[in-house]
Amino acid sequence: MSFVNQNYTNKLDNVFYKIGQKVNLFSKNNPNTQIISLGIGDVTRPFSDKLTNIMVNALLEQQFASTFKGYPPEQGYLFLREKIKERYKTFNVNLSVDEIFIGNGIGCDIANILDMFQDYTPLIIEPTYPAYFASSVLNGKTPHVLNATKENDFCVLPNVVEPKQYLIYLCSPNNPTGYTYTKKQLKEWIDFANKTNSIILLDLAYEFFIQEKLPHTTYTIAGAKKCVIEFCSFSKMSGFTNLRCSYTIIPKAIKRENVNLNSSFLKRQLTKFNGVPYFVQVGAEYVLSTQGQIEQQKNIDYYKNNVKIICYYLSKLKLDFVSSKSTPYVWLKCPKGKSSWQFFNDLLNNCAVIVVPGCGFGKCGEGYVRLSGFNSMENTIKACEEIYKYMIKEKCTT
Amino acid sequence: MSFVNQNYTNKLDNVFYKIGQKVNLFSKNNPNTQIISLGIGDVTRPFSDKLTNIMVNALLEQQFASTFKGYPPEQGYLFLREKIKERYKTFNVNLSVDEIFIGNGIGCDIANILDMFQDYTPLIIEPTYPAYFASSVLNGKTPHVLNATKENDFCVLPNVVEPKQYLIYLCSPNNPTGYTYTKKQLKEWIDFANKTNSIILLDLAYEFFIQEKLPHTTYTIAGAKKCVIEFCSFSKMSGFTNLRCSYTIIPKAIKRENVNLNSSFLKRQLTKFNGVPYFVQVGAEYVLSTQGQIEQQKNIDYYKNNVKIICYYLSKLKLDFVSSKSTPYVWLKCPKGKSSWQFFNDLLNNCAVIVVPGCGFGKCGEGYVRLSGFNSMENTIKACEEIYKYMIKEKCTT
Known part of the structure; x- marks a missing residue:
């Protein structure tokens, strides 16, 4: 019997935390390189004027005793x-x-x-x-x-x-x-x-x-x-x-x-x-x-279009990957039998592109990486171009 | 051994939930009576213009991709x-x-x-x-x-x-x-x-x-x-x-x-x-x-002044209570050996004032009620006047 919860001493690698550390180091060594993240599944599209206004008005209610x-x-x-x-x-x-x-x-x-x-x-x-x-x-x-x-x-x-x-x-x-x-x-x-x-x-x-x-x-x-x-x-x-x-x-x-x-x-x-x-x-x-849903759908379509772009490039390279019409992600098998972190390092160091090592999603994710459609279209294309050039150079196509 | 956590079947009276039920019933039966709450310790003073503006501006950052x-x-x-x-x-x-x-x-x-x-x-x-x-x-x-x-x-x-x-x-x-x-x-x-x-x-x-x-x-x-x-x-x-x-x-x-x-x-x-x-x-x-602290202090002083008002009335009634210079609350012994809920009911039904039954803070709180300084000064005075009149009438002074 233990006073503290000893389960908290279990080693639990937080993949996003480790990515952060690696990216920080890369940034430090390459201060002038623009890094593009197809990594963490975090949204980037700004709020609509309408949504912002509605929230601002709700916040303004805190300014008056009668609506506080x-x-x-x-x-x-x-x-x-x-x-x-x-x-x-x-x-x-x-x-x-x-x-x-x-x-x-x-x-x-x-x-x-x-x-x-x-x-x-x-x-x-x-x-x-x-x-x-x-x-x-x-x-x-x-x-x-x-x-x-x-x-x-x-x-x-x-x-x-x-x-x-x-x-x-x-x-x-x-x-x-x-x-x-x-x-x-x-x-x-x-x-x-x-x-x-x-x-x-x-x-x-x-x-x-x-x-x-x-x-x-x-x-x-x-x-x-x-x-x-x-x-x-x-x-x-x-x-x-x-x-x-x-x-x-x-x-x-x-x-x-x-x-x-x-x-x-x-x-x-x-x-x-x-x-x-x-x-x-x-x-x-x-x-x-109804209006909110229309706005959200636009953003979702935007992210999905990025997924299409990523899939287009990976298809051209004849790489082994899966995605679907219902996801903002692409699940890509690392080429040449590379491990998740090896391929992560390759893409970071050669393309300045961040992905998520598949092993972060469980042991069977080893040998995969996840790419996300949550960046801007411009950045997504730029990242894909970099990956494409690198993969051609390294003969990473099948 | 149990699949679900059986500790959740323990009876745990939520005093604030029970107050809510009683107040709802009272409101229904007395639709034209203004109820004043010296109950739940919830703030009521509105935000300053400065605080509101700062938060609104921070929220507006969500409207633009560059600051999202x-x-x-x-x-x-x-x-x-x-x-x-x-x-x-x-x-x-x-x-x-x-x-x-x-x-x-x-x-x-x-x-x-x-x-x-x-x-x-x-x-x-x-x-x-x-x-x-x-x-x-x-x-x-x-x-x-x-x-x-x-x-x-x-x-x-x-x-x-x-x-x-x-x-x-x-x-x-x-x-x-x-x-x-x-x-x-x-x-x-x-x-x-x-x-x-x-x-x-x-x-x-x-x-x-x-x-x-x-x-x-x-x-x-x-x-x-x-x-x-x-x-x-x-x-x-x-x-x-x-x-x-x-x-x-x-x-x-x-x-x-x-x-x-x-x-x-x-x-x-x-x-x-x-x-x-x-x-x-x-x-x-x-x-x-620094500016924020000055504003906060004003609100805290406001609430503390309400506590002073409450203490003033309770002192006039020579009731048994404690408070301090460092609290928004007053801890009052129920008069005539009444239980917490009895006295709560008395104050609700006769004064339309909500307090918190002391038994909600533990068994030894039985026989007490808590009054809070978190309402407006006007309402606090009104509530105290009602309590004062009722206590005099009921000869609840010592």
Whole structure:
């Protein structure tokens, strides 16, 4: 027995932290070189005038006693939860506003939800968002890891899983591969979860990027409301990575061992969370309006066009990669059997382009890198040109 | 062994939630009665023009690609951490910016810090902020509770505590009693903590209200940097309850069982937290500037004047209460041996005034209520007049 949580002594490489260190060193040695980042999945498109004005006006309310806002409600303002409820209606899903929790980012929400669980086995399909693994380890758990690889078309289904009670992390569209589950595949996971009394934590951070006729939610699927918690965010959808706003859906029908998880999470939020600022939620409400959605779609199309550009260059080089119509990312196999970090170094040192080493998304991501479409079109083209020239020179085409 | 965390099934009355229900019912039955709240400790003074402008300008940066901000740094922007470091210098304390973590509220920070600990006994001095007890229980711990009462002048010192390794919650100035520790008393707690390998979690939410020559930090006291984590917030100081911004100081010298708690918490934040919005931190930086401090002091003086008004009326009634020069609160013994909720009901139903039942701050708070100075002066006077009239009528004076 230990006074402190010894799990925090586990070595957990934060790939983005390590990238930062390498980039800083490169900058220092090459002060005049422009570095282009196709690395961290961070948005770059500025806010529309309308969105900015609405948020500024909401902020100005703090200047007058009559409109001054104090503590925000822990579960989120009703106006935003109503708007999210409306959005789900467009998917033919009926939610109660009590099933919606406003949070300050999926990163926090999907880690905080672990407070609700005690003796569980995390089931993680890699490559994926590294925080699932890291937060499990910090909680003293040993995740059961499945690999999404070229061999299984980057899609893992429950038929390969030993039936046990898991906390199942699904990310669709997947970060980094872009793989997006079909309704039939999600149904398989839901049936598996209900059969094994497991819970699915579905990370929908890239839900707004879904273009094909693929599901934006599981709640149209029978049984989903008994086992799926959905995590969504305004970060990538509307450029809110700085503002921090997300929402978590915990259906009231989810119970395990007579514990209602919706009630548990409400208790958690009332005790350990104090809500999200008013004007951030006002901005988020606008983003879900008809006009807001049109604006967001423009940005998403812009990022997706960058993905097309990246794919165009990689295709010309006949490199081995995957992407999809529903993702801002490209998942590229390193040429010549290079390791993720080797290829990262090559691209940084020869092209001044930052990518993310695939090993940061799990062991099976070794030998891959992730490229993102979140930069400007000009920078994306420039980066691709540099990569193209370098690869031709190094004869890195197949 | 249980899949879900059964500690969440513990009954935890949220006193503020229950107040809300009672007030809603009263409003419904008395639609034309103006209710005045001397209840929840939530700020009401609007932002200054300067603070608002600075934050609006920071928000406007999101409208342009060249100034657009993405993910905030998990530990907080350096400019704000530098400013906090400067503030500590005015107390003759040298901190490194790495010892400062920007968070989104003490409520979150002081609950999140529990992730760093495993087998510990919480030591809680009641009456106090109820989240210490609640978050301990949700973490499966049975707090060791000590009572601050009239008999010990609302001050508990470690000489009455069995030496054991604890997580010690101190709140100074205390919410709700207003009791503020002297340097000598804090030294006793620090010596006790170092002798027992305990850790002190010092909640300084009301630090800016400290008026007498009492310590704003423990780090001028020998040994403090080996055992004290300090939690501060912009909520009450600068009216940021809606904006959510706080800071936690974890000295690098704090180690237990060879685990460095500063490193652990950094790992936690990198994994489970995504930072606080840019313009909120810009606002917080301004608040710590010379001009910002002058503005904040005006608001704090305003709230304290309300406390004086409340004390004036209660003194006229010769009621039994405590407060201090360093608190926005008054801790009042219910007259005629009434229970906290009885007296709450009396004041709501007869005066249309909301207070907080003392039992919400711990069992020993039963028979007390807390009154807050956070309303407008006009409303505070009106509420006091109503209370005065009612108490005279009911012969509730001593």
